[in-house]
Amino acid sequence: MAELSEQEQIRRNSLAELKKLGINPYPAALYKVDAEAADILERFPKDNTLFQDISIAGRIMSRRIMGAASFVELQDHTGRIQLYIKRDEICPEEDKTLYNTVFKRLLDIGDIIGVTGYVFVTQMGETSIHVKSLTVLSKSLRPLPIVKEKDGVVYDAFSDPELRYRQRYVDLIVNPQVRETFVQRALIVNEMRQYFNEQGYLEVDTPVLQSIPGGAAARPFITHHNALDIDLYLRIANELYLKRLIVGGFKGVYEFSRNFRNEGMDRTHNPEFTCMEIYVAYKDYNWMMRFVETMLERIAMRLHGTTEVKVWGNDISFKAPFRKAPMVELIKEETGVDVSGMDEDQLREACKQLGVETDATMGKGKLIDAIFGEKCEGKLIQPTFVTDYPIEMSPLCKRHRDNPELTERFELFVCGKELANAYSELNDPIDQLGRFQEQLRLSEKGDDEAMFIDMDFVRALEYGMPPTSGMGIGIDRLVMMMTGAQSIQDVLLFPQMKPEVHEKSTEDEGADLTAHGVDEAWVPVLQKAGVKTYEDLKTVNPNKLFNDLGGLRKKMKLDIPALKREQFDAWFN
RNA sequence: GUCUUGGUAGCUCAGCUGGUAGAGCAAUUGACUCUUAAUCAAUGGGUCCAGGGUUCGAAUCCCUGCCAGGACACCA
Numbered sequence: 001m002a003e004l005s006e007q008e009q010i011r012r013n014s015l016a017e018l019k020k021l022g023i024n025p026y027p028a029a030l031y032k033v034d035a036e037a038a039d040i041l042e043r044f045p046k047d048n049t050l051f052q053d054i055s056i057a058g059r060i061m062s063r064r065i066m067g068a069a070s071f072v073e074l075q076d077h078t079g080r081i082q083l084y085i086k087r088d089e090i091c092p093e094e095d096k097t098l099y100n101t102v103f104k105r106l107l108d109i110g111d112i113i114g115v116t117g118y119v120f121v122t123q124m125g126e127t128s129i130h131v132k133s134l135t136v137l138s139k140s141l142r143p144l145p146i147v148k149e150k151d152g153v154v155y156d157a158f159s160d161p162e163l164r165y166r167q168r169y170v171d172l173i174v175n176p177q178v179r180e181t182f183v184q185r186a187l188i189v190n191e192m193r194q195y196f197n198e199q200g201y202l203e204v205d206t207p208v209l210q211s212i213p214g215g216a217a218a219r220p221f222i223t224h225h226n227a228l229d230i231d232l233y234l235r236i237a238n239e240l241y242l243k244r245l246i247v248g249g250f251k252g253v254y255e256f257s258r259n260f261r262n263e264g265m266d267r268t269h270n271p272e273f274t275c276m277e278i279y280v281a282y283k284d285y286n287w288m289m290r291f292v293e294t295m296l297e298r299i300a301m302r303l304h305g306t307t308e309v310k311v312w313g314n315d316i317s318f319k320a321p322f323r324k325a326p327m328v329e330l331i332k333e334e335t336g337v338d339v340s341g342m343d344e345d346q347l348r349e350a351c352k353q354l355g356v357e358t359d360a361t362m363g364k365g366k367l368i369d370a371i372f373g374e375k376c377e378g379k380l381i382q383p384t385f386v387t388d389y390p391i392e393m394s395p396l397c398k399r400h401r402d403n404p405e406l407t408e409r410f411e412l413f414v415c416g417k418e419l420a421n422a423y424s425e426l427n428d429p430i431d432q433l434g435r436f437q438e439q440l441r442l443s444e445k446g447d448d449e450a451m452f453i454d455m456d457f458v459r460a461l462e463y464g465m466p467p468t469s470g471m472g473i474g475i476d477r478l479v480m481m482m483t484g485a486q487s488i489q490d491v492l493l494f495p496q497m498k499p500e501v502h503e504k505s506t507e508d509e510g511a512d513l514t515a516h517g518v519d520e521a522w523v524p525v526l527q528k529a530g531v532k533t534y535e536d537l538k539t540v541n542p543n544k545l546f547n548d549l550g551g552l553r554k555k556m557k558l559d560i561p562a563l564k565r566e567q568f569d570a571w572f573n
Numbered sequence: 574g575u576c577u578u579g580g581u582a583g584c585u586c587a588g589c590u591g592g593u594a595g596a597g598c599a600a601u602u603g604a605c606u607c608u609u610a611a612u613c614a615a616u617g618g619g620u621c622c623a624g625g626g627u628u629c630g631a632a633u634c635c636c637u638g639c640c641a642g643g644a645c646a647c648c649a
Contacts, residue, residue: 005582005583005618006582006583006600006601006617006618007582007583007599007600007601007618008583010600010601011600062609062610064608064609064611064612065605065608065611066604066605066606066607066608066611066612067604067605067606068605068606069605069606069607069608070606070608071607071608071609071611073609082608082609084607084608086606086607087606088606108599108600109599122607122608122609123607123608124607124608124609126607126608126609128607128608142583143583143584143599143600144583144584144599145583145584145585145599146583146584146585146598146599147584147585147598148598148610149610150609150610151610153610155585155597155598155610156584156585156586156597156598156599156610157584157585158584158585159584159585160580160584160585160641160642161641161642162580162640162641162642163584163641165641166641174584216649217648217649218648218649219648261648261649263647263648263649264574264646264647264648266643266644266648267643268649269648269649411649418649421649472649474649487642497640497641498639498640498641500640501639501640
């Protein structure tokens with residue numbers, strides 16, 4: 001345990017005093033709660049017969065004490081409400097301990113309490129709870145960041161991203177907009193689930209531990225199963241499993257899937273992230289475009305009550321239908337170059353002319369994608385379905401009905417970012433096997449993200465899969481857009497962080513010192529003087545240390561006998 | 574992976590060309606019975622991220638490392 005700060009020490013002392021007064025700072029019994037802050041504020045002065053005998057619990061977020069009366073801001077899961085606490089009200093008898101000592105001195109900002117009383121409006125016009133009784137429910141031992149706000153301006157916001165992400169619980173306590181983001185995230189997911197369920201599609205779970213990480217091109221995490229003695233991969237996508245289920249005869253299946261990719265991290269990538277994938281039998285990608293735009297329209301309406309949403313400074317309209325355009329058409333539009341029908345060499349030359357970097361491992365598909373990524377993606381601000389991708393980039397997708405070089409695939413771009421990806425799924429098992437083999441050839445060429453061959457998936461297709469359309473959508477990215485979050489870390493409760501380095505505990509180090517004959521009473525003094533281990537002790541100047549220890553004994557106001565020189569010298573033997 | 578910015582009290586931040594570590598909020602003690610960024614008075618609180626170096630002297634300058642943010646690269 002690291003050394004306690006002054007404020008932490010004071011809170012621990014308060015905790016001990018509470019116990020001494022016979023108050024359990026962490027009581028076991030449930031506390032009856034029959035009111036919520038937001039509900040009171042919404043309904044109260046309108047009907048002032050309500051809430052005249054309530055019981056509410058929450059965290060103390062601020063206190064304004066004026067002698068025998070005090071105001072407290074209590075925060076529950078719905079928000080904050082002011083308490084009015086009057087000494088003679090909570091202490092009607094002679095004994096004023098509960099107010100003078102417990103409330104005023106032993107309770108702090110951050111403590112969790114329950115109160116009973118009635119709701120009224122103060123002279124200043126604020127709906128408040130007139131407290132009749134107060135119960136300590138949990139003593140907080142660490143001081144919270146103090147965030148103040150007036151007229152919508154926030155002062156001293158708790159803003160250090162490292163602290164916010166590492167200690168999300170603190171972030172949630174003091175930053176109400178953070179809580180709101182995660183409420184919205186749940187709304188989005190629930191709305192999607194409802195939309196799918198209404199149409200009779202089945203929510204399923206597929207394996208996270210997979211022996212062949214298929215369904216996408218990405219570097220996987222590797223783990224090991226001891227009993228089977230085999231390596232397994234954390235899933236990078238669930239696509240191949242969901243399609244097996246369509247083979248199995250379901251009309252539609254979907255899964256909110258946590259995926260893991262062992263790649264770089266930045267503002268839009270976390271090693272684990274959530275995708276929703278859905279597969280529907282007897283549909284094609286044209287149907288899926290309508291399905292997706294309707295879904296997004298619904299989500300926007302549910303969240304914002306309108307299809308017009310401000311995303312990262314752009315006014316985005318999620319009103320269906322969205323623009324639909326083939327990839328080559330968009331390239332032509334942006335660059336004037338018509339890449340359709342070009343061979344690999346011509347494409348390489350086109351890239352050169354357009355200033356797009358290439359390398360030897362890139363095939364036709366990747367070259368076209370490079371041009372598109374460089375020149376077009378960023379321009380697609382309003383929701384746009386980009387359709388008909390080159391076959392080489394889409395090994396799981398059905399060939400285009402009118403052009404065998406292309407696939408029936410679309411990606412949805414919003415604000416220049418990919419949001420969703422969908423196919424008319426490839427259900428020709430022989431074609432599928434050939435495409436897997438082509439991927440293998442690419443991986444031998446050095447593309448370490450080309451796919452593994454999943455022979456069981458091919459076997460499943462050999463039994464016959466109905467024509468199917470599938471779609472995947474990045475939930476984290478969708479939530480970012482719908483909530484205006486700038487960073488994926490703002491829509492993940494616990495974004496990945498490097499582990500904190502915890503200092504070695506002072507107890508452990510103290511044990512090292514006493515083991516070498518140092519008097520226990522002097523261990524904290526030595527530690528204060530910077531001597532943490534016996535190793536440290538041997539390297540310092542003994543005369544200086546002896547003097548320092550004497551001085552520190554006074555400074556720390558320690559009630560131990562002064563250190564004798566012989567006693568001190570003995571430590572060094 | 575490369576570049577770049579930052580790390581100082583519980584929180585938010587100052588700290589100039591190197592010279593005794595500061596403010597606001599929070600905390601402690603006191604005053605105050607309808608306040609609301611409550612107010613007023615007094616007080617305490619620091620391994621200046623870590624380790625080296627330069628110097629009479631380093632929060633400050635140099636090097637290395639750790640952590641975080643941003644940009645780029647890679648990547649769906």
